[in-house]
Amino acid sequence: MYLELDGRGALYEQLARSLKSAIVHGRIGPGKRLPATRELASELGLSRNTVLTAYELLCDEELASSRPGSGTYVAPAANTAPVGRAAETLQPQSRYAARLRKLGPIQLRAAPAGTRYDLQYGEPLLNPPLLSRWRSELANAAMRSDMRYAAAQGLPELRQAVCGYLARRRGVIASADDVIIVSGTQQALSLVARVVLDEGDSAVLEDPHYPLALHALRAHGARIVHTPVDEDGLVTAALPQRSPRLVFTTPSHQFPSGAVMSIQRRAQLLQYAVDHHCWIFEDDYDAEFRYESRPIPALRSLDTAGRVVYAGSFSKALFPSLRLGYIVCPASLRTDLVDTKRLDDMGCPAIEQAAMARFIESGRFDTHLRKATAELRRRRSALLAGLQRHAGDLLWLRDSRAGMHVVGWLPKFSYEQLAQLMQLAASRGLGLHAIHPLFKVAPPYPGLLIGFAGLSVTQITSATKLLGGCLRELV
Numbered sequence: 001m002y003l004e005l006d007g008r009g010a011l012y013e014q015l016a017r018s019l020k021s022a023i024v025h026g027r028i029g030p031g032k033r034l035p036a037t038r039e040l041a042s043e044l045g046l047s048r049n050t051v052l053t054a055y056e057l058l059c060d061e062e063l064a065s066s067r068p069g070s071g072t073y074v075a076p077a078a079n080t081a082p083v084g085r086a087a088e089t090l091q092p093q094s095r096y097a098a099r100l101r102k103l104g105p106i107q108l109r110a111a112p113a114g115t116r117y118d119l120q121y122g123e124p125l126l127n128p129p130l131l132s133r134w135r136s137e138l139a140n141a142a143m144r145s146d147m148r149y150a151a152a153q154g155l156p157e158l159r160q161a162v163c164g165y166l167a168r169r170r171g172v173i174a175s176a177d178d179v180i181i182v183s184g185t186q187q188a189l190s191l192v193a194r195v196v197l198d199e200g201d202s203a204v205l206e207d208p209h210y211p212l213a214l215h216a217l218r219a220h221g222a223r224i225v226h227t228p229v230d231e232d233g234l235v236t237a238a239l240p241q242r243s244p245r246l247v248f249t250t251p252s253h254q255f256p257s258g259a260v261m262s263i264q265r266r267a268q269l270l271q272y273a274v275d276h277h278c279w280i281f282e283d284d285y286d287a288e289f290r291y292e293s294r295p296i297p298a299l300r301s302l303d304t305a306g307r308v309v310y311a312g313s314f315s316k317a318l319f320p321s322l323r324l325g326y327i328v329c330p331a332s333l334r335t336d337l338v339d340t341k342r343l344d345d346m347g348c349p350a351i352e353q354a355a356m357a358r359f360i361e362s363g364r365f366d367t368h369l370r371k372a373t374a375e376l377r378r379r380r381s382a383l384l385a386g387l388q389r390h391a392g393d394l395l396w397l398r399d400s401r402a403g404m405h406v407v408g409w410l411p412k413f414s415y416e417q418l419a420q421l422m423q424l425a426a427s428r429g430l431g432l433h434a435i436h437p438l439f440k441v442a443p444p445y446p447g448l449l450i451g452f453a454g455l456s457v458t459q460i461t462s463a464t465k466l467l468g469g470c471l472r473e474l475v
C-alpha cells in the first residue's frame with residue numbers, strides 16, 4: 001500500500017493521518033481490512049507498535065474497528081459523506097483526478113523534529129557563496145530582460161548555452177532547435193507523456209524506480225511494466241515482447257540502485273526502441289557528479305535513430321527550487337512538445353533563464369561544478385570511511401562512484417530488524433531511509449539509501465558512528 005508520512009509529529013500520528021486520508025478519500029473502502037500490522041510495519045520501515053498505536057487512533061475516531069483474532073477493518077460508514085461536506089471530499093471529477101487519488105499525495109518527507117543527522121537522499125549541497133552569486137546573476141538578468149512573454153521553447157541564449165554544456169560534458173551534440181527549456185525533469189516527463197502516450201498505453205519503468213516518475217506516468221494513465229535492473233543497468237533481455245510506447249531509464253546512474261548501464265545494454269536498448277517503435281526517456285539527473293571515474297556519455301549521444309528524449313535538470317547541479325531543466329528532443333517530437341509546453345505554462349520564467357544562460361556562458365557554472373564536485377567528494381569519502389570503520393562487516397556498500405547517494409545493503413538483517421533499526425536511529429536523532437519502498441519486487445534483504453550531500457564532513461562522521469552503534473545493537 002502506498003502511504004506517505006508527512007514528517008509532522010510522532011510516527012504513529014503521521015501514519016494515522018496518512019491512513020485516515022486514504023480512508024476518507026476512498027482509497028481504502030468501507031469494510032475493507034487494513035493491512036496486517038506486521039506486514040505494514042515492515043513495508044514502511046516502522047515498528048509494529050507504531051502501526052498498532054496508529055490503528056488504535058483510527059478506532060478511537062470510529063474510522064475503523066478491531067475484530068479480535070481477525071484484524072482491523074474500516075468502519076462501514078467511514079467515507080460516506082456527511083451532509084454539507086467540503087468540496088475536496090467530493091468524488092474525483094475526472095479520470096485523471098481519480099488516478100491521482102489512488103496514487104495518494106506525493107510529499108517530500110521532512111525530517112521529524114529532533115533529527116540531528118538526516119541521511120536523506122535529495123538534499124541539495126547548501127552553499128552560501130552560490131546563493132549570493134545567484135542573487136547577483138538574477139539582478140543582472142532582470143536589468144536586461146524583456147518583460148513580454150518569452151518563447152515557450154525557452155530563451156535562445158539558454159538553449160544555445162545548454163548545447164555547449166552538453167557537448168562538453170555529456171557527449172550530446174544538439175542544436176538549439178532541439179532543446180526545450182522546462183521546469184525540471186518532472187515537467188519534461190509530463191510533457192513527453194502527454195505527447196507520446198494515450199491512457200492505457202504501456203510504459204517501462206526500471207525496478208527499482210524513481211517514485212515521481214511512477215506517479216507522473218500512472219497519473220497520465222499509463223500501464224506500468226516494471227523491468228528489473230542489475231549491475232549493468234536495465235535488463236534489456238527482460239523488456240516486454242509487446243511493444244511499450246515509452247521506456248523511462250536512468251542509464252548514467254540508475255536511480256536508486258546506482259548501476260551504470262553497460263555499453264552493450266545501451267546498444268540493446270536503442271535497438272529495442274527501433275524494433276518496437278517506442279520512445280526512450282533518458283533521465284540524466286545527476287550526471288555532473290563523478291568521482292574517480294570518467295562520466296559515461298549519455299545514451300542520447302549514441303542515438304542515431306531519433307528515439308531518445310534526453311532530459312537534464314539543474315536541480316542537482318544547482319538547487320531543486322530553481323525548477324529549471326531541459327529536454328533534447330528528436331526533431332519529430334519537437335513541435336508537439338513545444339506546443340504542449342506553451343499550453344502548460346507559456347514558457348519558463350525569462351529572468352531565471354537569462355541568468356542561467358549568462359552563468360553557463362561566463363564559465364561560472366563550470367567553476368561552481370568543479371567546487372561542488374570537490375566538496376561532494378570530501379563528503380562521500382567521509383561517508384565511505386565512516387561506514388567502513390563503524391559498519392564495514394554489516395553494511396554492504398553499492399558505490400557507483402557517482403551522484404549524491406550510496407546504497408548500503410544489510411544482508412544480515414531481516415525487514416523486521418530494519419524497522420527496529422530505523423526506529424532506534426530516529427530515537428537518537430539519525431534519519432535513515434529504506435530502499436525497498438522503491439522496488440516493485442522487494443529485494444531479499446533490506447537496504448538503505450544514504451544521501452551525503454546535505455551534511456557536512458563532521459556531521460557525516462558523527463552520523464556513521466551513530467549508525468554503526470545502532471546496527472551493532474540489533475544484529
Ligand SMILES: Cc1ncc(COP(=O)(O)O)c(C=O)c1O
Nearest residue numbers: 122184185186210255285313315
Ligand atoms: C531520478 C531523478 N530524476 C530527476 C530528478 C530531478 O527532478 P527535477 O528536475 O524535477 O527536480 C531527481 C531528483 O531528485 C531524481 O532523483
